[in-house]
Amino acid sequence: MTEVGTARKRSEDARLITGNTQWTDNIQLPGMLYVAFLRSPYAHARIVNVDTSAALDRPGVVAVFSGADLAGEQGGLPCAWVVTPDMVLPDHPPIAVTEVRYSGEPVACVVARDRYAAADALEAIDVDYEPLPPVLDMQAALAEGADLVHSDKGTNKSYTWVFANGDLDAAFLDAAVVIEREYVQQRLIPSAMEPRSVVCQPFGDQMTVWSSTQIPHILRVMLASVTGVPEQNLRVIAPDVGGGFGSKLQVYGEEVITLILARKLGKPVKWTESRSEGNQTVHHGRDQIQRLRLAADADGRIRGLNVDLLADMGAYLMLVTPGIPLLGAFMFPAIYKMDAYSFTCTGVFTTKMPTDAYRGAGRPEATFAIERLMDELAHELDLDPIEVRRRNWIKHDEFPYETVCGLTYDSGNYEAATEKALQLFEYDKLRAEQADRRERHDTVQLGIGVSTFTEMCGLAPSRVLGSLFYGAGGWEHSAVRMLPTGKVEVLTGSSAHGQGHETAWAQIASDALGVPFEDVRVLHGDTAISHKGLDTYGSRSLVVGGVALVGACVKVVDKARVVAAHLLEADASDLTFENGRFSVRGVPEQGMSIQEIAGATFAAHNLPDGIEPSLDSEATFDPENFSFPHGTHLCAAEVDTETGFVKIRKYVAVDDIGKVVNPLIVEGQVHGGLAQGISQALYEEAVYDVDGNLQTTTLADYLVPSASDLPTFTTDRTETPATTNPLGVKGVGEAGTIASTPAVVNAIVDALRPFGVSDVRMPCTPERVWRALQEGVAQ
Template sequence: MTAMAEPEVGRARVRKEDERLIAGRTRWTDNITLPGMVHMALLRSPTAHARISAIDTSAAKEMPGVIAVYTGDDLDPGGEVGMPNAWPITPDQKTPRRPMLAQGTVNFAGEAVAAVIARSSAEAEDALAEIDVDYEDLPVVLGLDNAVADGAPLVHEDLGTNTSAEWIFDSAEAGSGGDVQQAISSSEVVVTRRFRQQRLVPAFMEPRSVVVDPTAPQLTMWSATQVPHILKTMVAMTLGLPEHQVRVIAPDVGGGFGGKLAVTPEECAAVVVAQKLGKPVKWTESRSETMVAAHHGRDQMQDITISASRDGTVTGLKVDLLADMGAYLGIVGGGVPVLGAFMFNAIYKIPAYRFSCTTVLTNTTLTDAYRGAGRPEATFGIERIMDELAAELGMDPMALREKNWIAHDEFPYTTVSTLTYDSGNYEAATAKAMQLFDYDGLRREQAERRERGDKVQLGIGISTFTEMCGLAPSRVLGSLDYGAGGWEHAAIRMLPTGKVEVVTGASPHGQGHETAWSQIVADQLGVGFDDIEILHGDTQSSHKGLDTYGSRSLTVGGIAVVKAAEKVIAKARTVAAHLMEAAEEDLEFADGTFTVRGTDTSTAIQDVALAVFAAHNLPDGVEPTLDSEAVFDPENFSFPHGTHLCATEVDTETGRVRLRSYVCVDDIGNVINPLIVEGQMHGGLAQGIAQALYEEAVYDEFGTLTSGTFADYLVPSAMDLPSFTTDRTETAATSNPLGVKGVGEAGTIASTPAVVNAVVDAVRHRGVQDIEMPLSPMRVWHAVHQGNAAAGTEGEAGGGLGSIDPAHGGAQ
């Protein structure tokens, strides 16, 4: 037996896809140009709620280069097409039809009303201004409490209510725990808080784009999407196309964060237009369109009550959510807050739990999955209320957590929300984090600064999070009425020259699948990293898949790759035994070579592949192929966890928050590529911190998005973030053969409450119990000086592109 080569798994390889992605020398949807291609531009509603009494497109049709102008009725005369909502959370959920282009009414500012098709994108955009739409204003429904108030005006008259659905989990009913009301009424300490999860914009780097080519019997659709496979099936179902005559390609895609987990009206309109014209059509949105028309995330009001005994033992948790869906339900829609239902109990042993969620329609852009989808909201809620409970009890917040969390020797552990956590070690991750952070030293400094009344106060924030990811066991999704399964597919093709093609149903849009999958296959088959190519994102080569979201690619799709590799080896073993005239059970396989045990006789898997290609000398009845495929359906989610510690300095004179240090020790099980993990953590932390401090989609009282550009929607840069200290513990997942857990959302889920807890901790002695996110300097300053958060009103000041008034001239 030869010595094992250094394993690929665990190596911090630079990603093989980086060079082309960073240099832009690759194919994005918008760089695709087809012969005879025409361009689509969309006129979007400036008003949030109105009846469309007339649309006059005649002048636009006369504009240079214009080929056609369509309204909603032109594309769908019967008013039958509606974008899919794949997760009706209750049987009686109210699901408004979302047309391709508005029909009858517009329900949010930014909804597409008409489409211009022209020879160039510039001509198409010029013609938009010539479309004349008469809007009759309807009352605008904004704000969760307003929307569910008695007598509130309705977003959709025909539904008779703004409540889409109400979903409840009660541990007493489920038999997984006690009655929460009883727990609360009999407990020594009860803390109640209302937390707001502000609305966020996914802010992926590449705007959405679609190209549709209808000029062959099989229609081809390129889209900047996370979900080419779902898109293919859904477009076929939504538009009544034969599914076998649709091919979807997601070429390189520049980020998604859930924002491209969608089947959009723009994509469907492009298909219908292309079919009408018989020409390829391209639509690429501007950033301004992304901001108003691509789905948003979060936007919840959380009413949380926690009860405990004086010694800090938590006795009950009650969560009532209002979740703003916007004007329509997206593909996951109400399922986003429902995912959070399983995560509010987090890492804690909570004996009684009740969760209710009311999904609400308003005249705003729809919300749907955004990095973490339901789990950041839940983690925020529980980690914030744990700090509030600690303050009420006068306990150290880490001591309170430790008293209530699941001990490492209690795994597997079935929680009050009925999930079974397979593995974890909260003690180990916490101990490492506390040491890296110098928790005790910072607490001492905090006390000193308070003592001397320093203008800059120090705060420490904790987030000991877990999450459920790796979506998902199909039968669990079925029990939640989700419209699809959660398996993933992979195929491995052994080429005659010994090279390997790996087909995956996961659909990367920046994660690094090509590198990670190559590392996995290199070890499994014993072939070189550079001899492996990963094929993805084209439903013609990757015919089967459920795509990338919910930190599922590795824990589901990566395992499918392993299963396919095992099948390749099994086939190769039969042939190798035949070639070496040995019994199969006498062969050992290591480092890409079959060896007859106890001899020097061996053959490499590449040689077996060539022999199979020739097929001159195969055992009787053996097919001449090593190619194999596998579909993996996990039996459980994966449950990464970690301890995140944040130290903030709060300038009490200005309200400015400075992140002084951020330490996270995450346990994501075994690691395929530490560099990719590091990248996921850094990006995730930046997004979670951004929710805490910077980002917010703001509507004015007319339903106009006032944070419609990056001048007003504040995405932080490296300049605004500290140097992160990241580390890991590795407790292997027991639910999959690689022992891996998801990492794509961990940083985002964990970091938001760590930051907010730290800021509140810094100024709690000034009477502050909460500050609404994002924690702008003004909100922090008002909180410090009034012991309470207060926000400013909207108005006009300098700065920001939205404030530029063209009537004043000026710009030079």
């Protein structure tokens, strides 16, 4: 039996679930100090004066610093994605010095002997603010004479990025159908279970940083450049990390300041956020206004699509803030063929928390828009939403297919996934029930939502990232250490924060090396151990990092074969390698296990000439293309027309993510992804009031669902292997999130069509649904 493809329970789960492990906040070091941040109560204000003297007198307080106190050494937070040459990129001090531009922005910090003393002393800092007008609405922010977020820049526009292919005017000229819509992607707060936490420990001229981060390697490079600690003296460790969803793909001011304080005071320093601090100041996600125009023929065939986005950057550009909407730029045409496509995105500054990557990052927004439009097109032409998709999608025999965006989709089978989903869903039966409920004027109406999505993931080919002015490559690294006892250590540069690498990577290595699963230990997340890597985001771990591991294993086996041939006194080409054992072809009793060879290379008593001791190896992988998972998701929603309450009755997700290493992990990723996508449709929204204060600072105000709010998911797969990597894998981390949001909203709108409803703004709260019904009926 092979390990790859086996639904193993995750070996890391016992320690993660019990919490009996090294979360960053669990770290206690001798003499450790604690930092707390004073944050702006204003969305926008000039800092006239910060008086820290009273706070310094508080018991247990070691030091208090304002932004001005640290101005000479705190540097600026990095943005690694300059999307256009003329992009406006404001300075972003970790602690504000002259002006605050979002509520929650740090203005001072207290270092104390315990976290209680630090929190108490914050109240003694006296800040004199001169309030400035908040800038909260993107459209108003772009108007002539608008109040400015950064007055020295003269504009609230950061950039306009354009892509176009084909003759859009011709596509719209004489088009039988033109659909024009505006959708709002509300602002979301990534709600990782583990809050952010960082510990910095100085030791001579070395600095060790533990951080609850997705990106220990990138963080190391960035902290080195911001703080001036030479990279070789800086070690970054992401111990067990309890989720991120993109929010920990960031270089946070708190990380920089904690390091600077540890260096300044010569003591270990810790910072851990509270949930409400996190809701305010973890980077937010989504927040776009999408203006869309789609032209189609009378038979439903799409001719062209025009996308005009406003994307809220928030107050500053953080690590990849400006690039996030552009990750969606190539995904609006999705699985559909069309002649012309135009995309424009304008990044706008507001006095809100900066936005950045959140699970799916640009692609959920694009998928939502096109899948909503496809349902609108179906309605306009009185076609079944499945049929209108079928008429437009790329057929299985047309792969590889170059899309209107210039991407080459290597593989896919939309027909097969859709067919399977329809069967599992019992589509015809539910349509009949829908008709019956309409007929009976049932209080509870039934709607069916379709989402036939694809995504580009496995970030990514370094060359493509370079052409988009992204500040890094997209390769990944792995290494194998064959230990003297025949046990194995696998290193991966892609650091797990809940994904289950320790299980999946061990399964891959177990098969490739022919060693027992239990003999493999996977090491990650420490720049001194897994020294090279580009970390975890964009569903890239398996597609890039897993493939790197395969390469490293191949190198081990290749070298072992040479050693085996020498020790067995046979020709290498006469050796077979099966289940971890080399044997001479035709003489199976004459052989050696890979463990014995590991021991022999460690002893190095008898190695062939030119062969170095040890069986270790390392490899990197840089994909030639993105991968393109796809799938068909169907949602049946019951809508209570008296209260507006939406209940998901049935949800079928058929995903095609290529080959699968561990079906149980895939199942978990899909379930979690669905929960988050459904949650955008129904529950979540970061709300700022008219003064620019965040109102959703707690989980009582910012609703995230629990298991009891979600239906029992029906999940299945089709398997069309990726052709662009030797594992045939495509990535699954974001699929559920990307696919599900439009499926749910399509279902709600479908339920309410007879009442004249054609859209409900997300999140589709009971009140919004109820109001849409009142307005629809009134018309």
